[in-house]
Amino acid sequence: MCIADGNFDDIIHFLTTGTVLEGYPIQENKELVVRTTDFFVIAGHLYKMGNDEILQRFVLEFERSSILADTHGGPTGGHYAGRATTQKVLCAGLWWPTLHQDSKTHCKACDVCQRTGNPLQREDIPLNPQMRL
Numbered sequence: 001m002c003i004a005d006g007n008f009d010d011i012i013h014f015l016t017t018g019t020v021l022e023g024y025p026i027q028e029n030k031e032l033v034v035r036t037t038d039f040f041v042i043a044g045h046l047y048k049m050g051n052d053e054i055l056q057r058f059v060l061e062f063e064r065s066s067i068l069a070d071t072h073g074g075p076t077g078g079h080y081a082g083r084a085t086t087q088k089v090l091c092a093g094l095w096w097p098t099l100h101q102d103s104k105t106h107c108k109a110c111d112v113c114q115r116t117g118n119p120l121q122r123e124d125i126p127l128n129p130q131m132r133l
Contacts, residue, residue, distance in 0.1 A: 008039075008046060008058070015041045048095050056095035064096060068106040079116075082107045 010021055014036050020029045040047045046058040059067060071088040073079055082104035089099060096102075107113060 011036050011039050012041060012046060015039060050090065050095070054093065056090065056093050059094050059096045061096075064102060065106075067092075067094060068103060072103075072107060072110060073112065079110065079113050080107075 010024075010032055013019070013021055014032055020032055024032070038049045040049070040055065042055075047055040048058060050056050067089060068085065071077055071092070072085045076088070077085075082100070085107055086100050086103040089095075089103065
């Protein structure tokens with residue numbers, strides 16, 4: 001049995017049984033077959049083939065906040081903005097449909113990031129070249 005959100009029940013059913021759910025019009029059946037080309041069910045988990053040809057595991061909703069917290073502010077996080085946090089999640093082989101939006105929202109709500117803000121250029125130490133004789 002594969003576990004995923006309700007949005008992917010028809011895809012999981014098609015991948016595991018090879019049949020579509022009853023009551024679907026012919027056009028929706030064709031669209032379902034096209035949508036399932038990027039998805040796989042492996043050992044009870046739903047995977048999606050990414051643009052980089054790497055399988056990415058579908059993450060359930062209750063896991064998402066802890067994954068974002070670890071990739072944004074964890075030991076390897078660095079409190080980078082939404083795009084970098086999204087890339088870290090994707091590099092870890094994880095995926096969900098609203099990943100980009102959730103990552104951006106999480107980074108905007110981060111207390112540490114809100115307190116420190118973006119560094120200003122005037123606070124940078126100017127680099128002075130040293131001449132060697």
